[in-house]
Amino acid sequence: MIWFVLAIIFLVIAISLHKSANKMDRQYSAPSPSPSPSSVLSTPRKTYWEIYRDINPTKASDIENLLKIDFSRLSEKDVKEKIASIDRFAKSLKCGVSQIKTTYLAEIEKYPAELLPQMINSTSRELANEASAFNISQTNTISAMMIAWLKERHEQLGQPDANINAPSTNDEIEIVKALNPRVTEISDLRERLKSLREMSSLYKCPMEQLRVFYINDVKKNYDGKYENFHYLPEAYKYMAHKAYETSSLAGVAPDNTSYGIMCDWLSDLMVEEREKFLATGQVKCIMCGSRNIKLSFFKDCFVCNSCNQKFGGL
Numbered sequence: 001m002i003w004f005v006l007a008i009i010f011l012v013i014a015i016s017l018h019k020s021a022n023k024m025d026r027q028y029s030a031p032s033p034s035p036s037p038s039s040v041l042s043t044p045r046k047t048y049w050e051i052y053r054d055i056n057p058t059k060a061s062d063i064e065n066l067l068k069i070d071f072s073r074l075s076e077k078d079v080k081e082k083i084a085s086i087d088r089f090a091k092s093l094k095c096g097v098s099q100i101k102t103t104y105l106a107e108i109e110k111y112p113a114e115l116l117p118q119m120i121n122s123t124s125r126e127l128a129n130e131a132s133a134f135n136i137s138q139t140n141t142i143s144a145m146m147i148a149w150l151k152e153r154h155e156q157l158g159q160p161d162a163n164i165n166a167p168s169t170n171d172e173i174e175i176v177k178a179l180n181p182r183v184t185e186i187s188d189l190r191e192r193l194k195s196l197r198e199m200s201s202l203y204k205c206p207m208e209q210l211r212v213f214y215i216n217d218v219k220k221n222y223d224g225k226y227e228n229f230h231y232l233p234e235a236y237k238y239m240a241h242k243a244y245e246t247s248s249l250a251g252v253a254p255d256n257t258s259y260g261i262m263c264d265w266l267s268d269l270m271v272e273e274r275e276k277f278l279a280t281g282q283v284k285c286i287m288c289g290s291r292n293i294k295l296s297f298f299k300d301c302f303v304c305n306s307c308n309q310k311f312g313g314l
């Protein structure tokens with residue numbers, strides 16, 4: 001859903017900025033003196049883009065680099081509409097014009113690449129709405145820029161759909177088993193292979209190293225201190241929710257999505273951490289304050305031996 005949410009956010013911001021952009025346009029054109037007949041004859045009248053480039057040379061070149069288009073070949077209408085859309089995009093991303101593409105793609109790369117085709121589809125539907133809301137050509141919208149970059153990203157990943165759905169080799173299934181030791185059904189292993197190939201391509205990390213890669217990433221945000229342990233169950237709940245959300249789009253069962261696999265790895269890390277906190281005597285009952293604590297049978301939470309309270313689980 002995130003691309004949809006992003007698209008909506010852009011549209012709302014876009015509408016409010018559109019009004020101020022129009023106002024700025026009027027202010028901008030008002031003070032220009034009307035040329036005298038002689039100057040019209042001696043020097044050809046500058047185009048809108050030429051005037052814009054004279055006033056904002058750096059930004060003008062950033063704009064041309066961003067879209068890789070020669071703006072002097074565009075009509076005045078297209079130039080104005082494209083500049084207004086770029087300004088709206090930069091404001092909504094809170095970055096400069098030269099950073100728009102990298103900032104947008106960094107946002108996109110937070111989500112599994114398996115969602116790229118759906119992101120392209122939903123942004124394509126948004127294209128017409130944005131064009132009519134601002135009364136501009138579809139080719140001059142923010143959505144048009146987003147679609148071009150999403151398609152570019154999809155192609156860079158080397159048509160992941162084809163690779164991801166390729167038949168599984170025995171070697172690959174062995175890697176999947178090693179990464180998911182509790183999974184035994186071959187159909188689940190095949191679905192997990194699809195998600196792991198996807199993650200491997202997204203994070204540019206060999207499949208067999210994905211678990212270590214992921215755990216290291218978690219540890220960048222979690223310092224291993226007992227008082228911060230609650231971040232792990234919170235992260236787990238969030239990802240379990242995403243697993244259900246992306247399941248039908250990814251065409252695999254929730255447990256077998258990238259998020260489902262990461263939940264399993266996080267679950268293992270939580271068991272290790274609970275054992276560590278028990279061994280170092282840091283665990284205190286949240287009800288009675290007792291330090292006489294054990295792990296539950298499945299090691300998925302702590303149990304107080306004094307009052308039987310369960311805590312530190314999901």
Ligand SMILES: [Zn+2]
Nearest residue numbers: 285288304307
């Ligand atoms: Zn207790």
